Amino acid sequence: MAxxxxxxxxxxxxxxxDPEVPPALRAAARRKKLxxxxxxxxxxxxxxxxxxxxxxxxxxxxVQTGSLEEGFEVTWHFxxxxxxxxxxYPQFLRSVGYAATATVGCLALGYPLAxxxxxxxxxxxxxxxxxxxxPFFTSFLIRTLAWKTILSDGGPVxxxxxxxxxxxxxxxxxxxxxxxxxxxxxxxxxxxxYNFLPFMILPLYTxxxxxxxxxxxxxxxxxxxxxxxxxxxxxxxxxxxxxxxxLLTFIPATGDYINAELLxxxxxxxxxxxxxxxxxxxxxxxxxxALSFILMAAILAMVTLYIRxxxxxxxx
Amino acid sequence: MPAPxxxxxxxRLLRRNLVxxxxxxxxxxxxxxxxxxxxxxxxxxxxxxxxxxxRFSTDAWADxxxxxxxxxxxxxSLRIAVWATIGSTVLGTMIAFALARxxxxxxxxxxxxxxxxxxxxxxxxxxxxxxxxLNMGVSFGFWTILIAHIMFCLSFVVTAVKAxxxxxxxxxxxxxxxxYATPLQTFLRVTLPIAAPGIAAGALLSFALSFDDFIITxxxxxxxxxxxxxxxxxxxxxxxxxxxxIGTAMFVIAVLxxxxxxxxxxxxxxx
Numbered sequence: 001m002a003x004x005x006x007x008x009x010x011x012x013x014x015x016x017x018d019p020e021v022p023p024a025l026r027a028a029a030r031r032k033k034l035x036x037x038x039x040x041x042x043x044x045x046x047x048x049x050x051x052x053x054x055x056x057x058x059x060x061x062x063v064q065t066g067s068l069e070e071g072f073e074v075t076w077h078f079x080x081x082x083x084x085x086x087x088x089y090p091q092f093l094r095s096v097g098y099a100a101t102a103t104v105g106c107l108a109l110g111y112p113l114a115x116x117x118x119x120x121x122x123x124x125x126x127x128x129x130x131x132x133x134x135p136f137f138t139s140f141l142i143r144t145l146a147w148k149t150i151l152s153d154g155g156p157v158x159x160x161x162x163x164x165x166x167x168x169x170x171x172x173x174x175x176x177x178x179x180x181x182x183x184x185x186x187x188x189x190x191x192x193x194y195n196f197l198p199f200m201i202l203p204l205y206t207x208x209x210x211x212x213x214x215x216x217x218x219x220x221x222x223x224x225x226x227x228x229x230x231x232x233x234x235x236x237x238x239x240x241x242x243x244x245x246x247l248l249t250f251i252p253a254t255g256d257y258i259n260a261e262l263l264x265x266x267x268x269x270x271x272x273x274x275x276x277x278x279x280x281x282x283x284x285x286x287x288x289x290a291l292s293f294i295l296m297a298a299i300l301a302m303v304t305l306y307i308r309x310x311x312x313x314x315x316x
Numbered sequence: 317m318p319a320p321x322x323x324x325x326x327x328r329l330l331r332r333n334l335v336x337x338x339x340x341x342x343x344x345x346x347x348x349x350x351x352x353x354x355x356x357x358x359x360x361x362x363x364x365x366x367x368x369x370x371r372f373s374t375d376a377w378a379d380x381x382x383x384x385x386x387x388x389x390x391x392x393s394l395r396i397a398v399w400a401t402i403g404s405t406v407l408g409t410m411i412a413f414a415l416a417r418x419x420x421x422x423x424x425x426x427x428x429x430x431x432x433x434x435x436x437x438x439x440x441x442x443x444x445x446x447x448x449x450l451n452m453g454v455s456f457g458f459w460t461i462l463i464a465h466i467m468f469c470l471s472f473v474v475t476a477v478k479a480x481x482x483x484x485x486x487x488x489x490x491x492x493x494x495x496y497a498t499p500l501q502t503f504l505r506v507t508l509p510i511a512a513p514g515i516a517a518g519a520l521l522s523f524a525l526s527f528d529d530f531i532i533t534x535x536x537x538x539x540x541x542x543x544x545x546x547x548x549x550x551x552x553x554x555x556x557x558x559x560x561x562i563g564t565a566m567f568v569i570a571v572l573x574x575x576x577x578x579x580x581x582x583x584x585x586x587x
Contacts, residue, residue: 036418040426043407043470047429050445050467057451058444109342116339130574131343135350137570139528141547142563145555146349149356149367197346247435255437258530262551272439272531279443279535289447292440299437 062289072285084290088274092298095270098185098260099253102192106200106249107242109193114204114241115234119213132201140195144262147191151181151263183265191259196252200245207241208234243310251299271295350567357560364554376557380565383556386546390562393527393543396458400465400526405519407466408473409511412518415474416481430471441468442535449536456538464536465529469522476521480514 021029062080066072085092117128135143151157158181161167170176176184211234219229235242257272271291278288330337356366360373381387415426433441445467449460488510492502530544537545547559 036414036420039410039414039418040422043411043474044426044429046407046467047433047470050448050463051433051441052429054441054444054448057448058440061447109345112335112338113340113342115335120336120339126578128343130571130578132346134567134571134574135346136524136528138350138353138563138567139544139547141530141544141551142353142559143349145547145551145559146352146356149352150348152367154368194345194349197342201342251435251437255439256531257439258548272437275439275443276534279446285447285450288443292443295437296440303435 058289058292061285062293064286066286068283077286080286080290081294084287085294088271088291091269091271091274092294094268095254095272095295096298096302098189098192098268098270099250099256101189102196102253103200103246103250105189105193106197107246110197110200110204110245114201114208117205118208118211119216129205132198136198141258141262144191144195144258147187147194147263148182151187151190153180153182157181182263183268185264185268187263188260188268188270191263192253192256195256195259196249199248199252203244203248204238204241207238207244211237239310243307246306247303251303254299255295350563353560353563354567357557357564359557359560361557366555366557366560376561380558380561383558385541386556386558386562389541389543389546392458392540396461396465396542397523397527399462400469401519401523403462403466404469404473404522404526405515408470408518408522409477409515411470412474412477412481412514413511416478430474433468433471434475438468438531439535442532445532446535456536457540460536460538461533461540461542464532465522465526468529468532469525472521472525473515473518476518477511477514480517481511484510 060074061072063074063076063078064072065075065077065080113128113132117125117132121128149155158167158179161170161181162179167176167179167181170186171179175186181187181190215233215237216229219233224232254270255272257270257276260268260270260273275288275291275295278284278291356369357376358372358374359366359369360371360375361368362370376382411426411430414420415423442464445464446456449456454460484507488506489502492506493499497505528544530548533542533545534548541549543562547555550556550559
């Protein structure tokens, strides 16, 4: 935290230190300068105590050894990290793979809808917006459970895919198993895509909405085909939305364990499932803490790389 | 040029409206589970699980609290959501005003601290907060859930309120002061009404986030059961139809609220 007497770029600074100014006014100015700190204090304190401090504490937990009965002790046992990483790297890789696939799926599904709402909806814009946000209001666990019904073995989706011989193809690719969808990677990715789709659509819509439609007309006047207009004008201008949307989808999807638990089987466990069971069932807190930190570091590294690659560093 | 025949005209129509069709398909994908939830709230399942359609019945609608612990968990979730909303909205609005109105040295580190909870996987936050509580010997329950919810809702409130306060013209407040309004009067009569939509958006968001949160609650609730945790447990034990009833009711109530809000807003604009 900054010191309250720190010089601020506020106009009050001058009157607070200027000896020419009467002391009463000077005191008033100093009080005014403290206002932002008083406003910040309770909320920031809350975050420091219940968000930042736990992370530090978690870091110390990750280098502890011991058991629940005998108690844990900091022994700087860094091998926990190595053991956790070597034992659970399949789950790490799977999480990143599922999350990346779901993010691409969200982008492919969300872009047309965001585009539709931003440019083609006209007076239906508000209605469509409400329909995008409305599913939020039914508990997402209930909606995820509904996918069990939709993808069930005897259900219309599976029969349709079967009669089109698509499931034979996906079985061969290893996305599905035994001509069914539930308890396969496809079901988990489908659930992830569904659950995080609104987080893609909203930032995409925000950045598309800012684009002046006259730019489209101008591109058309310059004989650009619709596809060229999209490739050269619309898509580059919507990049902030694409970057924000992919991050808002990818980060929570990597740590998610609900879709893998409800729609997948033991073969689709993601890293979130491992952390959850280590913490709540096995009660191996050091391993759970080490896994959390590896996950955080991996996400941080990927996000940094991605932001640098996408060339929108001013965003975050 | 000869008139195009049927199928090719249809194809051209499809091609011209490709974006509209794809967009509407996505919308269907988004709404499909809600439709299923609604339809299956009228189901009469044979076994414990409500995944296959058997026959039409309104039993569950007639007796939504007929399942043990369901309405208790629902009321607990509502109470937590209300308090978490109040807490995070008050704290978040104060932070938002500090960030939008004042320049001070800790500004960028405060922004980073606010950004991190939104960018961190929930499971990491959940596990570390639970580790802290465990080691401090705090007993898990209502208060630990509330503390956790205020913590993760805070950043979203700040973002919503800050956006609104930033876009408001500071000259309005100067004008009020020129007209001899005291700082308090200026704040209550000018600043607060202008910031109100942002504050309302932040409050609504934190209510929804808190009410629906599962991961952070799961780690910090101990044996206390909120509504999402009840749903989670029922996925293993067998889902009562009442869950679909409540899901449908939530959807309908929320859509009605939004519609009423829209109508009220439209009327105010006209008058």
